[in-house]
Amino acid sequence: MEQINQDLKSAIRNFYIAIPQINKEITNILRQIELKSGQVLSFEQITALSIIHSNESITINELAEEQKIFKTAASKRIKKLEECGYVQIFPTDDKRLKAVCLTLEEELLLEEATVALTHSIKQCLDCCKTxxxxxxxxEQLIYFKKLFI
Incomplete structure (x- = not known):
């Protein structure tokens, strides 16, 4: 059991070192893409776009729950993204709720970012010999996602 504790401590230390580097790489790639589009997005806006992309259509209330923020903050965030041309807001069957989807322009930007991130991560994973x-x-990444999300 002591060895497991030591291995876990080592893994956590390495995790703390790796996460900022991964975030830095993602930020650099996104900044390069943003320069092409002329817009600079916050990390929270990028996260919102990713959530919208993975859900195809999501209400502002659902987005607020997903990002663990107030509905008013989610509405302001979406309004800014709409002004930049990244999302479209449309009514739902429930007139009290509004849904959000990505514009074609943003779909293309996210696809470009995904290709760039995939290439970058693939280079980092060249250490995997087989x-x-x-x-x-x-499998470990999927396992960690299930644990923490």
Whole structure:
């Protein structure tokens, strides 16, 4: 059990070192893409766009719950993204709720970002010597996602 505790401590230390580097890489790629579009987005706006993208259509209330923010903050965030041309707001069957979806322009920007991130991460994962090592790595990521999300 002591060895497991030591291994866990080591993994957590490495995790704390790796996460800022991963965030830095993602931010750099997104900034390059933003320069092309002329808009600079906050991390929270980028997160909102990713959530909208993965849900196709989501209400502002659902987005607020997903981002763990107040509905008024989510509304302001979406309004700014709409002004930039990244999202469209449309009514739902429930007249009290509004849904959000990405514009074609934003779909293309997210696709470009995904391609760039995939390339960057693939370079980092060249340390995986075999396909099995890579598959184990991906399985671990999925496992951690399930634990923390």
């Amino acid at each position: 396909e099995q090592e890579f598959e184990e790595f991906v």
